[in-house]
Amino acid sequence: MARFGILGSKGRMGQAIELALADVGEDFAGGAGRGDDVTVLAKASDLLIDFSSPEALEANLDAAMAAGVPILIGTTGLEERHHWLIDQAAQEIPVLQTGNTSLGVTLLAHLVREAAARLGEDWDIEIVESHHRMKVDAPSGTALLLGEAAAKGRAVSLADASVRGRDGITGKREAGTIGFAALRGGTVAGDHTVHFLGDNERLALSHMAENRSIFAKGAVRGGQWLLGKAPGRYTMPEVLGL
Incomplete structure (x- = not known):
């Protein structure tokens, strides 16, 4: 003990x-x-x-x-x-x-890295996360952890590839970027989905936390x-x- x-x-x-x-x-x-x-x-x-x-x-x-x-x-x-x-x-x-101690999220990050490495840059990556109304930081530590996994899979720097808080006339999506979107409200413990969006097909890897x-x-x-x-x-x- x-x-x-x-x-x-x-x-x-x-x-x-x-x-x-x-x-x-x-x-x-x-x-x-x-x-x-x-x-x-x-x-x-x-x-x-x-x-x-x-x-x-x-x-x-x-x-x-x-x-x-x-x-x-x-x-x-x-x-x-x-x-x-x-x-x-x-x-x-x-x-x-770590940005997240969940064993499920840890495995999810591993899968995200593998998918990013194999699918290539012609698949766009967008990370969407939802948390309770009391959370004070965005993107969440878990979203950033998943973004780092995707960036490592592509052998790029997340600091250089990330796009956050789109608003107004943003122009077309730049190839190779990793987008983040944050939702806040209610009592959501933490939901995260990494979207891989290709031509005519999509892959979504998700984790939903039901409580802490x-x-x-x-x-x-x-x-x-x-x-x-x-x-x-x-x-x-x-x-x-x-």
């Missing part, structure tokens, strides 16, 4: 992870929210799971490094600077960072896998052996 500390424990995901830990018999070492001392929790834990906020990431990484414990980061809305911080921390401790428990279960499984690993930066596909 390992001691799991949860960063962002008062949020929806933090509470769901606490329940998931109980389901699999792992020990909940405690939680930390805004203003709490993360260092104390890190020292009392064998592993940290972070679903807090981008603003808290640096302090959370510092606490994990000081305590010498692995950290799984599921926080979305991360920017280039945050990924640089993660790379630095991964030189000292095991770090698993799937993300919590995936986070716990990812954390269990991360325990005992050497310092480095890891991903959810490695958890599934992809």
